[in-house]
Amino acid sequence: MTDYVDGYCERVAPGLWGEPLNSLSNLAFLVAAVLVWRLAGGDRTGRLLAGLIGLVFVASSVFHLVATRWAAVADSGAILGFVLVYAVVFTREYWSRQWGWLAAPAFLALTVVTAVLGGGLYLSALIGLGVFAAVLAFQRDPRWTHFAVAGAVFALSLSLRTLDRDVCDYVPAGTHFLWHLLNGVVLYLVSPVLIRPQRT
Template structure:
């Protein structure tokens, strides 16, 4: 019998609104990350005396992820699923473009090339015979690539940022593992593990945003102190 709702995770047992309470409530991690990032950017923009519009886009996109994920894990509809996955995809594409602008000093007209490059990277990772979602695995490995590029950078002011991306990749790897284990562990753990994915991803989104803001401050000459001393 075909269900009239999307049942992708262990916690959901029927099509009711609160059939995924942990998965729904754990989305607060995204809301907290969005608010914390917004406040940090506002302080930074005031210190720099500049609007920092490109930075404010990050907490706005995190809030959209909060809304999309909340919608999906309560309504269990296909439009909710599209909003959930789509909002995450938009954040990743925007962030990689912003990263190219901040760390490679590229103008927007050239930084956007990073978006199709990341899509090609995602396709490449997706064809590997691994039991993990290609898009998210590409993001984890991509963070390690970014960390490596910064670690081997010849410019000390860029090199010191590699730790942010290495640590974020580690957190994201744990998060992705919890997402992957949700269904296999369903019989032993009926509540599932997807809520861990939400909780840790809020941390991931805040960490990459914080790193971008710190780099922006560095570029603007607002934060000359070494990142490692924070």
């Protein structure tokens, strides 16, 4: 678990400052966490989302600083934690309070299927944004646009993440830092939908 991970254009050697752009761009998650916390007021769900976004900031920052396998697992785990909690809460609020818990295993199953089919670990999140947009659009809830815009931003973000290793010869810094910046926007866009003071 302490093995060195060199998975990005920007990193060319071990060391805490081997990925300056990838490390600093994680501040987008911190900004998103602060903004969501302020939107939440006293709403517990909003504060939970803000805390989970803050955890993504910490885990991703540590990973891009130390570049080890255990940090990579922590990074992915923090992202997964936010997604699973969000899926369950959204399903309970907008679909079924009784069966909302099923959203977590359903999402995990979708992730496994898309990964096996070659779509990677994050295609399921893009599909989820489309599903959430469709659910709210069907209910004629104008907040479906949050997910439509977030889905478009995430599609671009995912494309840039995928391109990172392919553009090293042309863009030495790579494109992974843009994945962080755009995902901070995505997390901010989807959070107000579950914050009660923003829903009334």
